[in-house]
Amino acid sequence: MDFLSGFFSRNWTLKLSAFGVALLLWVAVRAESPTRQELRDISVRVDVRDPQWALVGEPTPPAVTVRLGGPSRELIGMAVDRPTIVIPLEVVTGGDTVVSLSNSWVRVQDRPGVIVEEIQPSSVRLILEPIKRVTLPVATRIEGELPVGFAMAGLPEVFPPGIRVSGPQSLVSDLDSVRLLPLDLGEVTGPARISISVDTIALKGLMVQPASVEVDIPFEDRVERVMSGISIVLPPNLMEPSALELRPATASVIVQGARSLVDRADPTLFELVVRIEPDDVPEPGDEAEFPIALEGLPPLIEGELQQSVVTVRHLRLDSTQ
Numbered sequence: 135m136d137f138l139s140g141f142f143s144r145n146w147t148l149k150l151s152a153f154g155v156a157l158l159l160w161v162a163v164r165a166e167s168p169t170r171q172e173l174r175d176i177s178v179r180v181d182v183r184d185p186q187w188a189l190v191g192e193p194t195p196p197a198v199t200v201r202l203g204g205p206s207r208e209l210i211g212m213a214v215d216r217p218t219i220v221i222p223l224e225v226v227t228g229g230d231t232v233v234s235l236s237n238s239w240v241r242v243q244d245r246p247g248v249i250v251e252e253i254q255p256s257s258v259r260l261i262l263e264p265i266k267r268v269t270l271p272v273a274t275r276i277e278g279e280l281p282v283g284f285a286m287a288g289l290p291e292v293f294p295p296g297i298r299v300s301g302p303q304s305l306v307s308d309l310d311s312v313r314l315l316p317l318d319l320g321e322v323t324g325p326a327r328i329s330i331s332v333d334t335i336a337l338k339g340l341m342v343q344p345a346s347v348e349v350d351i352p353f354e355d356r357v358e359r360v361m362s363g364i365s366i367v368l369p370p371n372l373m374e375p376s377a378l379e380l381r382p383a384t385a386s387v388i389v390q391g392a393r394s395l396v397d398r399a400d401p402t403l404f405e406l407v408v409r410i411e412p413d414d415v416p417e418p419g420d421e422a423e424f425p426i427a428l429e430g431l432p433p434l435i436e437g438e439l440q441q442s443v444v445t446v447r448h449l450r451l452d453s454t455q
Contacts, residue, residue, distance in 0.1 A: 171202050187226040189262055211245065273313045286319075297332060382441075
């Protein structure tokens with residue numbers, strides 16, 4: 135009994151070390167042993183190398199199942215570092231194409247000993263269209279207002295004025311312009327050429343060149359000018375306008391805008407038109423007030439009436455008043 139007790143109590147450290155080494159060897163052997171793994175929902179991508187065609191939408195199906203074989207430790211890592219499938223489409227022979235998937239298209243990164251055993255389903259369907267290339271005008275989007283004391287002196291100028299767009303024919307044919315991201319005038323601090331990117335949200339699946347343009351924002355000091363003696367007129371749809379008297383017959387307008395535009399404004403082109411319908415004309419001998427509207431203002435100029443109504447009197451037929 136003492137002999138057995140001494141046997142187990144002596145060199146226990148050496149025995150424990152031997153057990154640990156044996157366990158490590160077993161784990162290593164297991165890790166190197168060939169095994170298999172099935173990975174689902176592996177995305178299929180397409181590299182269309184034919185310059186005359188473009189892919190429309192995703193492959194059908196967009197993902198497949200891949201069965202792999204190889205060392206356990208390499209396959210375990212594949213669960214995180216998932217493979218991808220890239221179809222190298224060199225030549226397109228038609229818009230509706232079925233492609234058989236090759237094991238060599240599965241990219242397993244740097245995984246020694248891992249091989250692709252099977253892909254299910256074994257083929258995918260691709261829808262392609264001829265590529266259309268056009269140059270489209272640029273559409274700017276202006277938001278906000280300039281800082282106080284400034285006004286636009288002209289429309290924004292874009293350089294270059296056109297964007298080259300290429301992609302599937304059906305997508306390109308629906309476009310008539312290329313929109314830019316919004317420009318907030320409140321962020322403009324001085325006349326400058328600003329770089330603005332193309333709004334690519336509406337251009338998904340298309341290629342644009344360039345991806346941004348330069349936009350000039352012309353503006354000047356904001357000034358105002360009073361223009362007096364502008365005639366008030368009746369609309370042309372009234373019968374016998376000569377029987378109607380306007381009081382007053384003229385009015386003043388406050389014109390506001392960029393200095394150069396206000397200085398060039400021609401008051402003879404302005405009209406103050408009475409807003410009156412034929413059924414609203416007062417009876418002979420009566421009068422009523424009607425609003426007036428300013429028409430004929432040049433672009434980028436604002437006008438404010440110093441009075442907003444006019445009195446319309448219907449003269450009696452037997453009176454010269």
